[in-house]
Amino acid sequence: MSKFWSDFVQELKPYVPGEQPKDGEYIKLNTNESPFDPSPLAIDAIRQESEENLRLYPDPESDKLREMVGRYYEIPADYVFPGNGSDEVLxxxxxxxxxxQGKKILFPDITYSFYRVYAKLYDINFEAVPLNDQFEIDINDYIRVSADEVCGxxxxxxxxxxxIAVSLEAIEQLLQAQPNIVVAIDEAYVDFGAESAVCLLEKYDNLIVLQTLSKSRSLAGLRVGFALAQPHLLQALVRVKNxxxxxxxxxxxxxxxxxxxxDDAYFEQTxxxxxxxxxxxxQELSNLGFVVLPSKTNFVFVSHPRVDAAILSAQLRERLVLVRYFDQDRISQYLRITIGTRKQCEILIKTLSEILTSTNIDAE
Structure with a gap:
């Protein structure tokens, strides 16, 4: 803390990312990165661009990228707003x-923690809506709110x-019920089994979808994300960006x-x-007695009924396996475990089995 800080800085609670170790010893299953290298086509394109054009500024509108994303999702290019990762777009x-002024936004109580950080940074009123007892988003909690009080x-x-995923049908029910509230669907993990809301964009002028290339396309190191929406919504983001x-x-x-x-073939394969x-x-974690929530992502969220999650996380780390532990209400007994290569997954299961044996917990 310094006397030169702006007043509001002292009140901020910044986002805390997963541990990024400085050495290569660890099996890193804590930050939801892809275990696979990027597409060879992407690597070749980056190499060629680095040899030819780095002296020049980039296209400020990213027109070719917007056109590519538009073709891929069969939407107009002016429905695409790219940024330095989905966090910047957010x-x-x-x-x-x-x-x-006078309105608030809603998001789940257990969700991506950057939402709360941004709300506080920009002095936006918010309400964290509790997930149900099965850790699911109940769309009815959002359908019954008033647009007089809620803007997003x-x-x-x-x-x-x-x-856990929400069905496309439920999302459309929400859009139909709340035409005067901006509905943002953050699809960072959608490619691992959920239904994308992109197909609803032309039908609903209050929908904005966010995606990233950090997860399913193995480009976390490049930081590329984008918002997809009708141009009247995206122009607001453009004005802020510029x-x-x-x-x-x-x-x-x-x-x-x-x-x-x-390189769609490589994307599908990986x-x-x-x-x-x-x-x-x-399945293997279930065999070891873990409660495993149904996942449509590149990670699993799990707990063991007889072993403290913080202890499990610490013991895994001692054995050079990193997972993500959240010391917060309702989920302090859960671990988030990124899906690595099959070999890494096998090591994870073997290591957890050894830990459970050493703590005298028999697998069920």
Missing amino acids: AHLFYSLFKH IIFPNPNAPTG SFNSYPIDRLAQVGAIAAFE RQEIISSREYVS
Whole structure:
């Protein structure tokens, strides 16, 4: 703390990312990165761009990337707003669409913690809506609110860190019930088994969908994300972006992202391998006595009825396996475990079995 800080900085509680170890010893199953390398086409495109054009500023509108995303999702290019990862896009969304005097936004009580951080950063009133007893989002909780009091609703689909998805039918019910509230669906993990709301964009002018290339396309190191919505919504984000940084995505990120979308065969292969490994991990953890929530993501959210989650996390770390532990209400006995390679998953199961044996807990 310093006497030179702005007053509000002292009140901020910044987002805390998962541990990024400085050495390569660990099996890293704590930050939901892909276990696979990016598409070879993406790597080649990045290499070529780095040799030819880094002296030049990038396209400030990312037109070629927007056109590529539009073709991929069969929507107009002006329905696409790209940014430096979906977190930056979220920041612009919160500031441009969610800050209305006398109104609040809604998001789940157990969800991506950046929502709460951005709400506090931008002085946006919010209400955290409790998940039900099965850790599911109940759409009725959002359908029955009034647009006189609420200006925005946002939640991930599938939700994080629970991994549980909301059906496309439920999302459309919400959109039909709340035409005067912006509904933002954060689809960071949608490619691992959930239904995307992109197909609803042209029908509902209050819908905005967010996606990222960090998970299913193995490009976390590039930081590329985007919002998809009708142009009248996206123009608000554009105005905020161009008041902050008119060159948001660098040249390497733009060409790498375009190539990743072009290599659909590689995308399908790697995401299917992750889905297959997720089912393997879920079954093996169940065999060890864990409660495993139904996941449509590249991670599983689990608890053991007789072993403290913090202890499990610490003992895994001692054995060089990193998972994510959240010391917060309702989920303090759960671990979020990223799906790695099949070999990494097998090591995880073997290590957990050894820990349970050493603590005299028999697998069920």
